[in-house]
Amino acid sequence: MPTTEADTTVSAEAAQSIPMDVLTYHSIIDSANEIMIGFMQRIPYFVAALIVVLIFWFLSIFFKKVVHKILGNRIRHQNLVKVFQRVGGALIIFVGVMIAMVIAVPGFTPAKLIGALGIGSVAIGFAFKDIFQNLLSGILLLISEPFRIGDQIVSGEYEGTVEDIKIRATTIRTYDGRQVVIPNSDLYTSALTVNTAYKQRRLQVAVGIGYEDDIEVAKAEIIQALNKADTVSKNAEPSVIATGFGDSTIDLMVR
Structure with a gap:
């Protein structure tokens, strides 16, 4: 073909x-x-x-x-x-x-x-602003020492025991066993409560008694129980104050 x-x-x-x-x-x-x-x-x-x-x-x-x-x-x-x-x-x-x-x-x-x-530029400066702020706050916290590892603190809605203080953040363990990492800038710039800053502190406990109960008798019983407790300081006497009327109880504040 x-x-x-x-x-x-x-x-x-x-x-x-x-x-x-x-x-x-x-x-x-x-x-x-x-x-x-x-x-x-x-x-x-x-x-x-x-x-x-x-x-x-x-x-x-x-x-x-x-x-x-x-x-x-x-x-x-x-x-x-x-x-x-x-x-x-x-x-x-x-x-x-x-x-x-x-x-x-x-x-x-x-x-x-x-x-x-581009370190030194405006964009990088804004990007690293929070990081540098936390680092500086961490150094200032470590130097000024408002709290230490083992202290019990309250920061915002979180309360617990301080486990570690790092340069960037602080780790606390809440009372129900959760770990919370708080940026150091929040701890340094916001109000902070240190529950264990002093060896002794006064606690307040709300107690309710029935309307048919005698307030003075209830106060005497509570004071007697507190005086027998070894953990209650003898330097400041405990007190019991009636604070109001609840829906079904008379409210007492035990200090």
């Missing part, structure tokens, strides 16, 4: 398309090989960078132990020791990460990082 002009054209186009696909495939393979070779060449630098980070991490731990050993028994405000430990340890790790980045990434400099992040 004779070959037509149309068949010849189709064969020529097929012959041209095959080399293009092959060239594209080889180009992808070559690019992948170059990336793999470049990555393999950078592995020693990545390992060195990791070693640097680990070294500075251990240095930060050693720094914290040295600060605690030197200042732990000499400074009355133990929270101030924590400030030195955490801020100093964070700076050491930051320096280690910067050195590791210089080793692992060709041409990297801290100046380029600052330029890429």
Whole structure:
């Protein structure tokens, strides 16, 4: 069967398309090989960078132990020791990460990082405003020491025992066993109640008695029970005051 002009054209186009696909495939393979070779060449630098980070991490731990050993028994405000430990340890790790980045990434400099992040610009300033505010508030809280770990505090709608005071936030454990993380800026700028700030404090308990009960007899019974309790201070006598009439009880306030 004779070959037509149309068949010849189709064969020529097929012959041209095959080399293009092959060239594209080889180009992808070559690019992948170059990336793999470049990555393999950078592995020693990545390992060195990791070693640097680990070294500075251990240095930060050693720094914290040295600060605690030197200042732990000499400074009355133990929270101030924590400030030195955490801020100093964070700076050491930051320096280690910067050195590791210089080793692992060709041409990297801290100046380029600052330029890429745009630190100092208005946008970044607003973005980091809350973070810096919490950090500064955390440092001021640790230095001024309005409360300590183990104190019972009330902040807004949350009440519980302080478990940890960090640079950014404070962790408390509520009386029903929940953990609450409160930003330090809220604790520093808002009203805060420290229930355990003093060794002794007066408690108020509302008590209701029936309308048919004698108020004076009820007061005497309550005072007698409080005088027998070992946890009630003898320096300030307890008192019982009638405060109002409820729907079904006479309300007494025991102090």
